[in-house]
Amino acid sequence: MILPAAINEDASTQSLIVFEEVTLRIRDRHILPATDWRIKKHQNWVVLGPNGSGKSTLLRALTGDTPVVGGHIRRHGFSAQPHAIGFVSFELHQRILAEEQSRDEARHFSGKIDSYLTVAEFIEDPPSRRPRNKLNVSQLVSAFGIETLMPRPVRKLSNGEMRKLLIVKAVMNAHRLLILDEPFAGLDDSSREQLKGSIAALIRTGIQVILATHRHENILADFSHILCLKAGKVFCQGRRDQTLSRETIRRVFEENGRPSSTGRKAYPPARASVPKGTAVIDVRHATVRYGNTCVFTDLNWKVHKGENWAVIGPNGSGKTTLLQLIAADHPQAYANEIYLFGRRRGSGESIWEIKRHLGVLSSELQINYRKPIRAFDVVISGFFSSVGLYRRAGSQQKHMAEKWIHRLNLSYLRDRRFDLLSYGERRIILLARAIVNAPEILILDEPCQGLDMAFRKRVLALIDEICRQTQTQLLYVTHHLAEMPDCIHRILDMGSRRPFQAFPASRTSSIKGSMSPSSTALTLPISRLTR
Numbered sequence: 001m002i003l004p005a006a007i008n009e010d011a012s013t014q015s016l017i018v019f020e021e022v023t024l025r026i027r028d029r030h031i032l033p034a035t036d037w038r039i040k041k042h043q044n045w046v047v048l049g050p051n052g053s054g055k056s057t058l059l060r061a062l063t064g065d066t067p068v069v070g071g072h073i074r075r076h077g078f079s080a081q082p083h084a085i086g087f088v089s090f091e092l093h094q095r096i097l098a099e100e101q102s103r104d105e106a107r108h109f110s111g112k113i114d115s116y117l118t119v120a121e122f123i124e125d126p127p128s129r130r131p132r133n134k135l136n137v138s139q140l141v142s143a144f145g146i147e148t149l150m151p152r153p154v155r156k157l158s159n160g161e162m163r164k165l166l167i168v169k170a171v172m173n174a175h176r177l178l179i180l181d182e183p184f185a186g187l188d189d190s191s192r193e194q195l196k197g198s199i200a201a202l203i204r205t206g207i208q209v210i211l212a213t214h215r216h217e218n219i220l221a222d223f224s225h226i227l228c229l230k231a232g233k234v235f236c237q238g239r240r241d242q243t244l245s246r247e248t249i250r251r252v253f254e255e256n257g258r259p260s261s262t263g264r265k266a267y268p269p270a271r272a273s274v275p276k277g278t279a280v281i282d283v284r285h286a287t288v289r290y291g292n293t294c295v296f297t298d299l300n301w302k303v304h305k306g307e308n309w310a311v312i313g314p315n316g317s318g319k320t321t322l323l324q325l326i327a328a329d330h331p332q333a334y335a336n337e338i339y340l341f342g343r344r345r346g347s348g349e350s351i352w353e354i355k356r357h358l359g360v361l362s363s364e365l366q367i368n369y370r371k372p373i374r375a376f377d378v379v380i381s382g383f384f385s386s387v388g389l390y391r392r393a394g395s396q397q398k399h400m401a402e403k404w405i406h407r408l409n410l411s412y413l414r415d416r417r418f419d420l421l422s423y424g425e426r427r428i429i430l431l432a433r434a435i436v437n438a439p440e441i442l443i444l445d446e447p448c449q450g451l452d453m454a455f456r457k458r459v460l461a462l463i464d465e466i467c468r469q470t471q472t473q474l475l476y477v478t479h480h481l482a483e484m485p486d487c488i489h490r491i492l493d494m495g496s497r498r499p500f501q502a503f504p505a506s507r508t509s510s511i512k513g514s515m516s517p518s519s520t521a522l523t524l525p526i527s528r529l530t531r
Contacts, residue, residue: 014041016079016177016208017062023070024054024061027420030069031057031232039210041077044203046219046240047212049229050253050452051424055212056089058229059179062210063087078176086175088166088183090423090450093159094367096166100155116153119146119165123172140168143198145191149316156290159186159363159446160315164195171202178202181212182423185449186363188314188479196220214424214452216249228252253453278305280441280473281326282339288321288332295321301492308467308474308487313494319477320362322494323443326475328354329364341440355385359439359472361430361447375413375421375429379405382433404432408462424450431459435466442466445477460485 019037023030031054039045047055060066061073063085078084100117123137141147144164149157157165163183170178180199184192196218203209203222211223219226219240226244227237230252236243281303288295296318303309311319324330325338328351338345340354359382369378371388379401381389393401405414410432413425421429427450434442444463448456460483467474467487478484 014077015039016041016075016077018074018076019061019071020074021071022061022068022073024057025067025069026057027417032229032234033232034071035234037227037234037237039079039208042208043225044208044223045210045225045227046223047210047227047229048214048216048219048249048252049235050214051428051450051455052232052422053229054232055214055229056091056181056422059087059089059181059210059212062177062179083173084176086170086173086178087181088163088170088179089181090185090367091181092166093162094370097155097367098370116155118150119152119154119157120150122154122165123150123169137172140171143201144168145194151291152293153290158315158320159449160188160191163187164191167195167198171207175207177208177210179210179212182214182450183211184213184215184218185423186315186446186479191315192218192479214253214450216244219244278342279303279339280305280341283322283325284337284339286322286325286336286338288318288325288330288336296494303473303475306473307489308476308485310476310478310484310488310491311494312478312481312491317494319494320364320445323360323362323445323475323477324364326441327358327360327443329360352385356437357440358385358443359434359437359441360385360443360445361427361434362443362445363449364445366426366430369426369430370419372417372419374415375410375418375425376401376405376415378418378429379432379436382436401432401436404436408432408458424452424455427451428455428459435472438470439472441473441475443475446479447476448478448480448483456483463487 015038017037017039019035021034021036023033023035025031035058047058049055057066061068064073103117123141141150144167146161146164146168149161149165154162154165163186167178167180167183183199184195187195199209199211200220200222209223211218211220213219224240225238226240228235228243228248235252236248279302281301283299283301286299286301287297289297295316299318299322301322311322313319321330325333325336326340328334328345334346336345341357343349345354365387369387371378373389377389380393380397381387382401383393383397384391405411408428408431410428413421413429418426418429427447431444431447434444442463447459447463451459463474463476463485464487466472467485474485474487476485476488
């Protein structure tokens with residue numbers, strides 16, 4: 001229950017939002033039992049915890065979007081005003097793109113099939129009766145580095161670009177309290193540092209910020225208080241200098257009550273590869289444009305049998321677009337000269353003939369996968385490359401799905417509704433979907449995005465194992481060099497448009513170790529990787 005303010009406190013110690021023994025509900029589950037939490041004026045909080053610990057649920061309770069089944073939430077001062085709280089999250093991103101897609105029928109009916117909502121139109125369309133923030137719009141756009149995005153369609157933005165746009169929009173609409181749920185997900189090194197600086201600048205203007213993250217390295221010095229969650233309960237909370245320690249982080253990010261690893265699974269040895277020099281992917285002079293905006297031009301790339309590639313580059317450089325071309329998920333896929341397993345795209349094959357060779361995990365897939373079905377059924381849908389499950393699976397397919405759920409230690413999520421899982425939990429289920437059909441090419445676009453430390457280690461070990469013990473080839477996109485699997489043979493840098501030379505797997509760890517968390521792999525010269 002959310003109650004009006006009943007306490008008159010001194011302005012310097014005024015409580016804005018108070019949780020009094022609050023218990024929340026997610027469908028038929030209760031979470032965060034008897035939680036006490038007091039957010040005061042001038043306090044900036046970090047909500048830290050692993051996947052499934054309740055971070056997003058707790059933040060949605062601040063805006064009244066999570067049912068309260070026990071205790072009270074009291075609001076004071078500006079937090080009791082309508083629209084005083086801005087919320088930026090993956091779910092908001094998902095909802096905006098769903099609304100854009102819902103307008104497609106009207107566009108086709110009117111003949112305006114290319115009249116997509118642009119970034120400029122999205123920014124300049126404030127909700128009715130909401131006062132604008134005193135901060136200058138052009139200054140915000142510049143501070144978040146999205147000036148060049150203004151003519152772009154919102155639906156064509158990368159995951160990282162969309163996050164920055166949503167923060168600008170939230171700040172513009174006069175929000176005094178800004179809630180950021182994993183805002184750094186999908187950002188390259190440079191964009192992460194820029195966003196950190198922009199958030200720090202917002203805090204200095206007097207906007208209070210609450211940040212949810214599973215990466216402790218994303219905690220800025222400007223945050224004064226920490227609340228740690230683990231297994232759906234408050235683990236600890238208090239001032240940063242009294243709460244955040246190496247030991248606290250270690251204890252919070254232990255396996256979180258999830259099943260521990262079941263050990264390595266033996267795979268049959270890889271079959272003999274085709275003759276050396278055979279290309280399984282051949283992209284020739286590819287160009288992708290949206291109006292006057294060129295994503296990339298004259299891009300040539302070959303992937304030979306047995307090679308595992310990483311694709312790196314800054315946000316907006318075209319990494320995801322390139323992989324979408326290969327998977328036939330991009331509208332310009334058939335306008336470019338692309339060969340897959342020696343056969344030219346558009347030479348009579350159906351899209352399903354293409355997809356049966358591929359396993360795909362991406363942020364775009366996760367955004368579009370909004371079905372209220374069991375996690376187990378999501379994994380099964382990987383056999384049919386469908387978003388949702390519309391066919392009856394055979395006993396062998398069900399057995400294989402059960403095998404991967406067990407292999408990834410996801411049995412506790414098996415019968416839960418997919419759309420009610422946390423961001424990271426949905427990510428790991430979609431990974432199981434990508435690999436369930438033993439694809440010839442596994443396309444993983446930021447697979448560790450949204451995953452906590454334990455899940456990241458588990459996923460990277462599994463990817464290496466699959467590539468080492470099967471003939472599945474890997475195309476892997478990442479912004480974190482330290483999260484690159486050891487099985488990677490070659491790197492394509494979309495920033496320079498040149499493929500890096502191959503380097504032996506034994507050198508991978510030393511290359512990763514030479515990079516500090518704030519440095520970037522995007523500017524490494526080829527010689528540094530090959531010498």
